[in-house]
Amino acid sequence: MSLLNLPPLPPEPGFFFGDESRAFEGTRCVLHLDLDTFFVSVERLLDGRLRGQPLIIGGGGDRAVVSSCSYEARSMGVSSGMPVRMALRLCPEAVLVRGHSEQYGEYSRMVTSLIQETLPVVEKASVDEFYADLSGMDKYLGCLRLASELRSRITRETGLPSSLGLSVNKTVSKVATGQAKPDNQYCVRNGDEARFLAPLPVRKIPMVGPVWSSQLEELGLGRIHQLQEVPCEYLVRLFGKNGVTLWEKARGVDHQPILPYREQKSISAERTFDQDTADPSFLKTKLRSLAEGLGHELRSQGLVCGCLTIRLRYADFETVSRQQKIPYTASDRVLMDSACTLFERLYTRRMRVRLVGLRLSELSRVGAQLDLFGDPTEEDALHKTLDRLKERFGNKALRWAGGLG
Ligand SMILES: [Mg+2]
Structure with missing residues (x-):
């Protein structure tokens, strides 16, 4: 296709043609x-x-x-x-x-x-x-x-x-x-979807990342109108099932439903011991391992948490808890450290404990942006590897050294 045959540019932002009040009737x-x-x-x-x-x-x-x-x-x-x-x-x-x-x-x-x-x-x-x-x-x-x-x-x-x-x-x-x-x-x-998308570069399609985009460019499919012109089978041969979705999206076809947002209040885990214990380092180890399990759950759901609560039940069944706001995180290391710090403040009776619990609340979904907080590059990569291994071999396959036992 020569440059002269390019479809017209979409109208300027904020520009609406005709009577907008009925633009989506039916x-x-x-x-x-x-x-x-x-x-x-x-x-x-x-x-x-x-x-x-x-x-x-x-x-x-x-x-x-x-x-x-x-x-x-x-x-x-x-x-x-x-x-x-x-x-x-x-x-x-x-x-x-x-x-x-x-x-x-x-x-x-x-x-x-x-x-x-x-x-x-x-x-x-x-x-x-x-x-x-x-x-x-x-x-x-x-x-x-x-x-x-x-x-x-x-x-x-x-x-x-x-x-x-x-x-x-x-x-x-x-x-x-x-x-x-x-x-x-x-x-x-x-009715204007395909015409609107036509002149734009393929990377504007939400599913097309930089790698895919440069792959498409090399194939001479750098603009959406070029994708609109190839048969669906061609994209299927190149990209399998994703090819169908790409072909549809290039034409402005998408049937994904809106998923109503329900605030998930919290996630939690607890451990009751076979024998009551008054050994602080043992209790901290258990808390760390709970934190690690919940951290994995957060990350697998694309969530971060802003508040952490620990709960102790003493041998006489008195139950105490303490909570603390923390900067939004899904980092095992931060969760484990915060849980241990809270524990040191909460465990005052020096009596034997029969249960420890950990709850993460103020959950929020994150875009890619929040993951980049702090200096996380190395820790993030480590998390991703750990999470992948956990998905393959089960939750117990790999743990941080502090959470063993
Ligand atoms: Mg934004």
Whole structure:
């Protein structure tokens, strides 16, 4: 296909043709809403001096990576996941902040409840990203008006800018949000999905990562309209079952349902001993092993926790507990250390203990961003290896040395 035959560019963000009030009559209408550079926006609310400055959020250690950055830093080539050292070389005038994960959790909860107040079916895809089902709402207000009022309300009440996309399904709405950013909205009318996607690069399709994208480019399929032109069988031969999904998504077809968000309150585990014990190091070992099991469960569900509670039942059945807020984490090491510190404060009676329990609460789903907190590269890789081995050989196959016994 020559350049001259390229399909027309999609309209500018915020531009809507025709009478939008009926754009989704009789069809699904899916809203995708994403907070713009969420961590950066929160940092700027916490400290107004950071407004307009290039900002990098990340750890301070040697191997720290960028967990988020402002548009000013992005324009200098900085991106999430990049080593902080490299980012500061690209953008030496940037302000580096360590990040306030507790505040991010707070703001995320505020936005979640605002959306849930307005709309009945909401999926929280990550700390700063939401899908909602607006089907049937055309009759009253018009989907776009409803969505756009929600977006203004979020900014008005939390101070956070966001962008949104509206279309008949999740994939197209997510791409539309990406095209709208920052601080704008984009509506793709029913029937316009393929035309909207056609001129965009394939990496805009949410399932296509950098590796797949460069593979497709090498095959001469770097643009979505090129994918739209090949037969489905061709993509199946190349990519198996994923080929079908890719072919469908390139045409703007996606039947994934909205998964309503239910706050899972907590996960917990406890151990009753065969014989009561007053040996603190034994008890700590048991707690560490509980922490490790729960850490694995958190990570396998894509969750982090912000609060940890331990419970002890003494031999006379008196039960005591103590809880502590912690920065959002799914790290075994952090969970084990926090559990042991709490234990030292709680275990005051020096009496024999018959049960220890551990509960993790204030659970939150994470996008890729939060995983990058601190200086986690090595520990993250270790977690991933441990989790894979546990999935293959069962939970008991491998443990941290401190959790043995
Ligand atoms: Mg975002």
